[in-house]
Amino acid sequence: MAWIAPKLDWASSDRINAADWNRIENNIVEVVSYLNSIQYTIPALTSVTNRTQTYVDTLTSINRIENNIDTMRLSFLTPPDYQAKKVWALGKGFDNLDAIRIEQNIKLLMDYGLIVYQSFRYCGATICGDGGGII
Structure with a gap:
C-alpha cells in the first residue's frame, strides 16, 4: 500500500x-520501506494491516506499535518534537x-526521511556525475 495521510486532528470525542490502526500500521510499513530505500537499516517489524470490525487490539498490539515506531527512531534519528513512546x-x-502523538511521530519520521534524502540529492552525494549534471 501507499502512504495514507495521518489523522492529526483527533478530538476528545x-x-x-x-x-485507524490499519492506517497507522500501513504508514509504519511505508516509513520502514522508504528509510531502507535510502540506505538506512531498519529491522523487519511485525505489523497488522488487515483488521476488520471484529478484530480486537490488545495491549500487546498497542505496545508492539509503540515499539515499532521507537525502533524506527532508534535506527534513524529523533526528530524535533518527537514524543516518547508509552508502555501500555x-x-x-x-x-x-495518544492517537495524535502516535500519528505525529510516524509523520515526523517520514518527513525527516524525505528531508535527509533531499539533502543527499542537494549535495550530490547520490547522483553526482549522473548524465553530466547534478540534479
Missing part, C-alpha cells in the same frame, strides 16, 4: 477503530492525545 498496561487510558 473520537474513538480509534480498526481502519491494564488501567492506562488511551485518548485522542
Whole structure:
C-alpha cells in the first residue's frame, strides 16, 4: 500500500477503530520501506494491516506499535518534537492525545526521511556525475 495521510486532528470525542490502526500500521510499513530505500537499516517489524470490525487490539498490539515506531527512531534519528513512546498496561487510558502523538511521530519520521534524502540529492552525494549534471 501507499502512504495514507495521518489523522492529526483527533478530538476528545473520537474513538480509534480498526481502519485507524490499519492506517497507522500501513504508514509504519511505508516509513520502514522508504528509510531502507535510502540506505538506512531498519529491522523487519511485525505489523497488522488487515483488521476488520471484529478484530480486537490488545495491549500487546498497542505496545508492539509503540515499539515499532521507537525502533524506527532508534535506527534513524529523533526528530524535533518527537514524543516518547508509552508502555501500555491494564488501567492506562488511551485518548485522542495518544492517537495524535502516535500519528505525529510516524509523520515526523517520514518527513525527516524525505528531508535527509533531499539533502543527499542537494549535495550530490547520490547522483553526482549522473548524465553530466547534478540534479
